[in-house]
Amino acid sequence: MTKLEITQEITNKTGAPKKLAEGAIEEILNAIKDSLSRGESVNLKRFGKFDVRKKRARMGRNPKTGEAAKISARRVVMFKSGKYIRGVVNTD
Amino acid sequence: MTKAELVDKVSQKIDLNRKETEVIVNSFFDCITQALSDGKKVELRGFGGFRVKKRKPRTGRNPKSGEKVTVPEKNVPFFKAGKELRNLVNKS
Numbered sequence: 001m002t003k004l005e006i007t008q009e010i011t012n013k014t015g016a017p018k019k020l021a022e023g024a025i026e027e028i029l030n031a032i033k034d035s036l037s038r039g040e041s042v043n044l045k046r047f048g049k050f051d052v053r054k055k056r057a058r059m060g061r062n063p064k065t066g067e068a069a070k071i072s073a074r075r076v077v078m079f080k081s082g083k084y085i086r087g088v089v090n091t092d
Numbered sequence: 093m094t095k096a097e098l099v100d101k102v103s104q105k106i107d108l109n110r111k112e113t114e115v116i117v118n119s120f121f122d123c124i125t126q127a128l129s130d131g132k133k134v135e136l137r138g139f140g141g142f143r144v145k146k147r148k149p150r151t152g153r154n155p156k157s158g159e160k161v162t163v164p165e166k167n168v169p170f171f172k173a174g175k176e177l178r179n180l181v182n183k184s
Contacts, residue, residue: 023131028102036177037180037181039181
């Protein structure tokens, strides 16, 4: 599913004009990106929580060449899905 | 950031009142949830992707009694940050 298909769905379900739905999706994603880039987590009830975690530097391996390589310390985005969505993906 | 704060931000950006913005924001996350529950992938350019990962059944242990229990196969929602988001978070 892509942004385009989500736009269509939102338009169908809420009656919002396509342009508005499109703009809303962009602004939702921008606001989440903004928050995470400041190191602030985003907690969306039912859906899940986006968190920024600090990772220490560690030794890794280039999977292609097998050479050892240092992986620098970094910050990564973690997503912890909400209970509701975890339940929903397990029912057929 | 909470969902209420997200709705506030989006509402200002798209110039729509909070109530109506909230309907669109909810519809957006419901869309992703629905896609995942159908086993579909969701790809949001510049942000990341959601998909469902299968966890194999395994034997676990009841941490209290030490008894072996079989944990059945299950599906879990999974998010992978896109390149743009990864770089954004790791920069500062």
